[in-house]
Amino acid sequence: EIVMTQSPATLSVSPGERATLSCRANQSVRNKLAWYQQRPGQAPRLLIYGASTRATGVPARFSGSGSGTEFTLTISSLQSEDFAIYYCHQYNNWPPVLTFGGGTKVEIK
Amino acid sequence: QVQLVESGGGVVQPGRSLRLSCAASGFTFSSYGMHWVRQAPGKGLEWVAVISHDGSNKYYVDSVKGRFTISRDNSKNTLYLQINSMRPEDTAVYYCVKAGISGDYFDYWGQGTLVTVSP
Numbered sequence: 001e002i003v004m005t006q007s008p009a010t011l012s013v014s015p016g017e018r019a020t021l022s023c024r025a026n027q028s029v030r031n032k033l034a035w036y037q038q039r040p041g042q043a044p045r046l047l048i049y050g051a052s053t054r055a056t057g058v059p060a061r062f063s064g065s066g067s068g069t070e071f072t073l074t075i076s077s078l079q080s081e082d083f084a085i086y087y088c089h090q091y092n093n094w095p096p097v098l099t100f101g102g103g104t105k106v107e108i109k
Numbered sequence: 110q111v112q113l114v115e116s117g118g119g120v121v122q123p124g125r126s127l128r129l130s131c132a133a134s135g136f137t138f139s140s141y142g143m144h145w146v147r148q149a150p151g152k153g154l155e156w157v158a159v160i161s162h163d164g165s166n167k168y169y170v171d172s173v174k175g176r177f178t179i180s181r182d183n184s185k186n187t188l189y190l191q192i193n194s195m196r197p198e199d200t201a202v203y204y205c206v207k208a209g210i211s212g213d214y215f216d217y218w219g220q221g222t223l224v225t226v227s228p
Contacts, residue, residue: 034214036154043218044154049209055216087154091213095168098144098156098213 002027002090006101012109019075021104023088028068032092035064035073038103039084047086048073075106083108111135111217113205118222121195131188131205131219139163139183142208144215145190147201157203158190159213172198195226 003026013019023033031051036044046055048064051071061076075082088101117129129145145157158169158179167179178191188205202221209216 032212032214036215038154043204043220044215045218046209046214046216049212049214049216089154089156089214096159096213097168097170098159100154100156103153 001097002029002093002099004088004090004099004101006086006088006104008104009102010105010107012107013078014109015080016077017109019078019082019106021073021075021086021106023066023071023073023101025069025071025090029090029092031067032090033064033066033071034089034091035062036087036089037082037084038087039081044087078106082106111207113207113217113219115203115205115219115222118203118224120225120227122228123195123197123226125195126191126193127195127224129190129192129203129205129222129224131190133186133188133205133207136207136217138181138186141210142213143179143181143188144206144208144213145179145188146204146206146215146218147199148204148221149198149201152201155201159208160188192224195224197226200224200226 005024007022033051035048038044052064085103112134114132144159160179180189204221205219206215207217
């Protein structure tokens with residue numbers, strides 16, 4: 001099983017500041033990595049797929065990078081609606097055994 | 110616009126069965142793989158199962174193999190999850206999720222249906 005580890009577990013950031021979230025896989029997932037945002041009481045929302053491609057309608061302040069085992073989600077200037085939990089997800093293996101990271105909560109500093 | 114609407118959740122006793130449904134609209138349902146993802150209260154996301162666009166291939170997370178069955182009816186644009194021999198650890202919000210066009214990422218999610226397994 002591919003294990004995804006996200007860090008930090010909690011990130012305290014002031015509005016307008018930059019946030020950098022990390023996701024590490026215990027083996028290569030190539031670029032088959034997605035990021036999701038989950039606000040309280042809501043379903044997750046796709047932000048990034050293919051490690052760096054923004055999903056439809058996602059603001060440009062969200063960017064993804066990385067390949068292999070190390071990935072980063074960057075939010076360039078945090079807005080109030082960005083305070084949420086973020087999950088990474090690998091979809092590389094076949095047959096599919098899809099796994100998520102444990103999440104990073106971005107909270108207001 | 111894409112819509113995924115789950116139903117069928119509720120409170121169930123351990124050992125009993127439940128069938129979840131997901132009504133899909135706004136896209137060509139028969140062209141896409143579909144997944145179920147669950148989230149226990151206060152916990153993270155767990156992928157549960159996937160079914161190919163035509164229903165010919167199905168895969169499950171190890172913890173549900175033999176108890177859960179994913180299926181679909183492309184004539185009704187509906188996805189199903191049959192849950193048997195329910196356990197307290199199956200308590201979660203179950204999300205119906207559409208696969209992306211270029212891989213098994215999740216581009217659209219339903220609002221979720223809560224399943225509670227309790228005596």
